[in-house]
Amino acid sequence: MLFGVGISSCVHAQKVQVEERIDSMEILLGDQCHLYLTVTAKDKSILMIPDFTNSRQLMPGIEVLEQAMVDSVMLDDGWARTTYEYTITSFEPKLHYIAPLSVIVDGKKYVGNKLALKVLDVPVDTTKMEQFFPPKDVQTNPFLLDEWIPLIILYGIASFMAVLGMLSYLLKKSNKPIRISFRIVKRVPAHVKAITAIDELKQERMVASDNQKEYYTRLTDTLRKYLEERFGFSAMEMTTAEIITRLSKEDPMKVAELRELFETADLVKFAKYSTLINENDRNLVSAIDFINSTKTEEVVTEQREETVLTEDEKRKNTSFTVLKYTVYVSVVVAIALLAYILWQVVLLIE
Incomplete structure (x- = not known):
C-alpha cells in the first residue's frame, strides 16, 4: 500500500525538465562533436526548440552543422522525453562557454544547463616549412581504354584457346586410339x-x-x-x-x-x-x-601380317590425331598470347 502511494506522489510531482550534455569536452581545431538537448514534458505539449538552420551559429566561435530529433520515449502518466542532437564544430582554439539553450513548452520558457568546449590548436613546426609541399596539379588519366581494348580481346582469345586445349585433352584422354599391331x-x-x-x-x-x-x-x-x-x-x-x-x-x-x-x-x-x-x-x-x-x-x-582396321576404328584414330594436335596448337597459341599481353602491359604501365 505504501509502495503505490509513493509511486503516485512521484508521478504527480514530475515537472518539465530541460537538460543539455556534450559528448566530448575537447576537440581539435575543425573537428566535430555533438550537443544533446533533452526535454521532458507532457506528451501533448507544444515545444519550441532552438533552430539554427539559418544562422548556423550556436554562439560566437561555434557553428552548428546539423540538427535533428534523434529519440522520443513515452514515460508514465502521459509524459514524454524527447532528445535533439546538434552537430557542432569550431575553428577558434580556446575554451568556449556555451550558454544554456532556451525551450518554450506550452508558451513557458525553460532553460538548460551551462556547458564548456575546449578547442585545441594543431601545433605546426614553423622551423621546418620546407617539408610542407603545395597540392599537386591535376594530372591527365594515364589509362586509355583504346590502348587496352586489343589486349582484352587477345586475353579473351588466349582464354578460349586454353579452354579448348583442356577440353581436347580430356576428350583425347578418354578416346584411346586403336593400335596397329602386326605378327610374323x-x-x-x-x-x-x-x-x-x-x-x-x-x-x-x-x-x-x-x-x-x-x-x-x-x-x-x-x-x-x-x-x-x-x-x-x-x-x-x-x-x-x-x-x-x-x-x-x-x-x-x-x-x-x-x-x-x-x-x-x-x-x-x-x-x-x-x-x-x-x-x-x-x-x-x-x-x-x-x-x-x-x-x-x-x-x-x-610373312608380316598387320591388323586390318575397320572404318569406325579408322575414324576413331583420325579423331584422336586431330584432338592431339588441337591440344598442342591451343597450348602454344595460349602461351604465346599471354606472353605478348604481359609484355604489352609492362610497356603501358611504364
Missing part, C-alpha cells in the same frame, strides 16, 4: 603340312591300328586340306566323286589311285568295311605319291 606368320607350303601330318600317322602306327575309321578319317582329311591349299577348291565340303571330277586333268593313274583311296575310306567310315594292313599301307603310299607328284616348289617363308 610362318608360311608352310601345303605339301609340307600334308607330309608332316602323314608322318604323325606313321609314328602313331595308325596303319596297323584297329581303329581304321580314325585312320582313314585323318588320312582323307589331310588330303582334302592339301587339295584346298594346292588347287584352291573346297575339298573339305565335296564328295569323293566331286573331288575326282575336279582332278580329272591330273595324271590319270594318280587320280585312279586317289579315287581308290577315297572310296575305301568311304566304305570304312560309312559301311563298316574292314581292310588289311597291306591295303592300308598301299593307300598311305598312294597319298604320299600324289602329294609329291603335285607339289609346288615352295619353301617355308615368314
Whole structure:
C-alpha cells in the first residue's frame, strides 16, 4: 500500500525538465562533436526548440552543422522525453562557454544547463616549412581504354584457346586410339603340312591300328586340306566323286589311285568295311605319291601380317590425331598470347 502511494506522489510531482550534455569536452581545431538537448514534458505539449538552420551559429566561435530529433520515449502518466542532437564544430582554439539553450513548452520558457568546449590548436613546426609541399596539379588519366581494348580481346582469345586445349585433352584422354599391331606368320607350303601330318600317322602306327575309321578319317582329311591349299577348291565340303571330277586333268593313274583311296575310306567310315594292313599301307603310299607328284616348289617363308582396321576404328584414330594436335596448337597459341599481353602491359604501365 505504501509502495503505490509513493509511486503516485512521484508521478504527480514530475515537472518539465530541460537538460543539455556534450559528448566530448575537447576537440581539435575543425573537428566535430555533438550537443544533446533533452526535454521532458507532457506528451501533448507544444515545444519550441532552438533552430539554427539559418544562422548556423550556436554562439560566437561555434557553428552548428546539423540538427535533428534523434529519440522520443513515452514515460508514465502521459509524459514524454524527447532528445535533439546538434552537430557542432569550431575553428577558434580556446575554451568556449556555451550558454544554456532556451525551450518554450506550452508558451513557458525553460532553460538548460551551462556547458564548456575546449578547442585545441594543431601545433605546426614553423622551423621546418620546407617539408610542407603545395597540392599537386591535376594530372591527365594515364589509362586509355583504346590502348587496352586489343589486349582484352587477345586475353579473351588466349582464354578460349586454353579452354579448348583442356577440353581436347580430356576428350583425347578418354578416346584411346586403336593400335596397329602386326605378327610374323610362318608360311608352310601345303605339301609340307600334308607330309608332316602323314608322318604323325606313321609314328602313331595308325596303319596297323584297329581303329581304321580314325585312320582313314585323318588320312582323307589331310588330303582334302592339301587339295584346298594346292588347287584352291573346297575339298573339305565335296564328295569323293566331286573331288575326282575336279582332278580329272591330273595324271590319270594318280587320280585312279586317289579315287581308290577315297572310296575305301568311304566304305570304312560309312559301311563298316574292314581292310588289311597291306591295303592300308598301299593307300598311305598312294597319298604320299600324289602329294609329291603335285607339289609346288615352295619353301617355308615368314610373312608380316598387320591388323586390318575397320572404318569406325579408322575414324576413331583420325579423331584422336586431330584432338592431339588441337591440344598442342591451343597450348602454344595460349602461351604465346599471354606472353605478348604481359609484355604489352609492362610497356603501358611504364
